[in-house]
Amino acid sequence: MKGKLMNINGKGIKKGMVFKVPATNDFILxxxxxxxxxVGILDRGIDENKNDYCHDDNFNQIVCPKIKSSxxxxxxxxxx
Numbered sequence: 490m491k492g493k494l495m496n497i498n499g500k501g502i503k504k505g506m507v508f509k510v511p512a513t514n515d516f517i518l519x520x521x522x523x524x525x526x527x528v529g530i531l532d533r534g535i536d537e538n539k540n541d542y543c544h545d546d547n548f549n550q551i552v553c554p555k556i557k558s559s560x561x562x563x564x565x566x567x568x569x
Contacts, residue, residue: 503522504520506518506519507519508529508562508563508564509563510531510561510563511561511563512554512561513543513553515531515532516531517529517531517562518530531556534550
């Protein structure tokens with residue numbers, strides 16, 4: 490999934506940075522940076538019916554949380 494992140498309140502965002510979406514437990518890779526927004530790719534699995542899916546902590550396939558325009562992203566320190 491590719492989408493535009495608007496109203497970025499932080500300075501110093503650069504192409505290639507990875508952010509976490511705490512509400513959905515997803516990660517976003519920044520692919521393009523503009524003055525007040527950035528474009529990123531969110532990586533999710535797609536099943537044979539073209540529905541996205543996620544995994545729980547036990548690696549069971551579950552329905553992914555919905556992505557909303559009001560979600561916040563957070564920087565990640567020491568998670569990799």
